[in-house]
Amino acid sequence: MGEPLQIQVNGTRHSVAADPETPLLWVLREDLGLTGTKYGCGEGACGACSVLVGGNLRRSCQVPLRAAAGKAITTIEGLEQNGRLHPVQQAFLDAGAFQCACCTSGMIVSGVALLGQFPSPSPQQITQFLQGNICRCGTYPRIADAIARAAEAMRKARP
């Protein structure tokens, strides 16, 4: 197994003694107890396990632990700050953008990445960016609406 690897998740450093090839998804869920990140397919095809690695959107089932070592990782649990929801989280609540909500963590994290890249996204940009995220319940229109609402809220919050 070798030396433990250091990863930084939601601002906290962790030393993880696991096979460096272990997908980050399972390190988060099993070693760190961060179960907000979901398993959906194990092949990067559904988006349920989306996280930010070094600010970039990644499917954590496709990122080996060794590739995440030393980088700042943000999961769904890291978006709420001092009891205040991230605007994308708040927008999902406001838009009622879920049914079973199993895709919600991945959708929200992907939405945060989307707005980082396109602060004022067009409907087409939202659709294209989230094409890799599956909502089997079919709440896509509300998710797109939530992203647009969050973009608006973040624009207003900017000085």
Next chain:
Amino acid sequence: MSEPRDTFVPEPERFEFTAAPVHHFDWTRRDFFKITGSGVAVILAVPRGADAQESGRGREFGHALPQEISAWLHIGEDGAVTVFTGKVEVGQNIRTSLAQSVADELRVPFESVRMVMGDTARTPWDMGTFGSRSTPTMAPQLRRAASALRDLLVELAAKRWNLPPGGLKANAARVADPASGRSATYAELASGQKLAQTIPAEDPVTPASQWTVAGQPLPKVDGRAFVTGRHQYTPDIRPEGVLCGKVLRAPAFGATLVSLDSREAQAMPGVTVVRDGEFVGVAAPRWRDAERALAALRAEWKTMPQPSRSEIFTYLKNNVEPGGERNARRETGSVDSALAAAPHLLAETYTVAYIAHAPLEPRAALAEWKDGSLTVWTGSQRPFAVRDELAAAFHLAEDRVRVIVPDTGSAYGGKHTGEAAVEAARIARAANRPVSLLWTREEEFTWAYFRPAGVIEVKSAVTQDGRLLAWEFHNYNSGAAGIGTPYAVENQRIEYHPVRSPLRQGSYRALAATANHFARESHMDELARAVGMDPLEFRLKNLTDERLRAAFQAAAKAFGWPGKKERPGQGFGLGGGVEKAGYVATCAEVRVDRASAEVRVARVVTAFECGAIVNPDGLRNQVMGANIMGLGGALFEAVEFENGRVTNPRFSEYRVPRFQDVPRMDVVLLDRKDLPSAGAGECPIVGLAPAVANAIFDATGARLRALPMVPNGLKV
């Protein structure tokens, strides 16, 4: 003319399990208050009969309390209202809408109602959450319980003030005496009480026209837990010392295990291998360790030849179960003579493929043994049936098994059985530790059951001026749900032919109603074209059911039927029907790109009527979701299989609807406050496929009679 659909057994029918629990354990009044704490409670007793099949059958409740409990309601000394029901939340929003009904009837703020759901140790027996039954059955039952609890609180106040209860008013969680201005909160009245009352299910309830909390678009309960990732679905519950469980799967359906060499796996640190007959499972500290242990098992299997997808429809036609009791047949008038004499005759065959539920949370369970008792958390629509399955599998009395269903990552009819629960429990027993087991996506696509494939043959006759004369409809294998026609036809023969399916099949959102509506509403479109009538006009001419007429008219109006073609490749279609006591009509606009062969559903308008609406926001969400899910089965979803192996068991190979597939959607909700509320999770899905099929015909002249219609696009 009689309605033929009445003669078919309503859903749940052939795929649902109906066995009642075998063992019962006695409850006492003391046990009851141990669960709830002191306060005032109302226990709802359902008389034996139709309702009892849904909920509350067979639970013994000690001597003082009745045998037929369907739900109970408790108000504690702090005024908190707790509702206990065996129903489960799988994304359909029933946790929220049931709480609304209780808050409404009890006259308390919505926020003060807490739902305890799907826990076999704490909630009354329930058959399961399926068949669109929660809203029409459980909601009125809970309303009755809430209204009785309100009366009880009024009586307590009357006793306290030495007044007749008739003059007192209950509102906003207090009982008031308008004459004296005195009032007491429910909490004060419940304080120090250990009062339980049993009521029959027939008490009157507040009519929908006077609802205040129900009928409102309230947001999902616990929404914040979902957007923060804090909600724990079954795979997220990780007790101290939990191991990861995995099951060795056969290489093909029906394969038998010839030999197993597990030495290498067993030598791995922390790994337990269990073999019990054909069942082989492993437990390991973590997911990756369990994957490795599984890969290290050397197993030899014996497989047998079986049908493949390419031959499935011939197979289904040729393998009808003779005289099967599940067969359903209805005949009125004389179909044969009407067909023989008819000016316009049409005979066509329609097919549907096996499809997968593909819930984003695959089947999962966490099992924990303690002192010979078993507790299992699992995502299931039928917690009590899973309890029975576990009790049977491990030869335990029911009171040794507890099943808890956390709010679950969807089901769509796919989570009626307890495989994951039994597997986790078997491995946990061998490993002597709690075991969490989560099916991989490949397992989910292979070892879950499927929405049945089917062949549907329709023969019909119509007069020159568009009146239906004869209707003959045969469904092979896919099911009897929605098989009867809502149109007025004197001469009918409708028959469902069960087949021993080569793939394991079971319930799916709306069951066979999707297939039967696809065939019927496509065929109606073909008939309309044959006599040169507008498809809407043709339907209305043959339709006396006012509610369905209203749905068609509302959808057509909102859509701008018949539509105006402004570009090549554009087409419009409609479809609709009655299912699970809901009425739906769907209009679709498609665009077919001749160069790329791409078929795009550009716009969908759905009119839906399910009686009095309990939560319009949740309902809209369901209707849109049903349309999008329906789009997958209509256009591209199909389980590919060959000789006992599923060959597309991944999201990269089995295409489900994604963002770019989503059309512009409008939902018209027809709120009938004068009618009882029906369930809404299923019905809205049935109009989509035929509406799209008919629109594709309108756009291209190509009549597509097989679902999925365009898995590889459409060359015209």
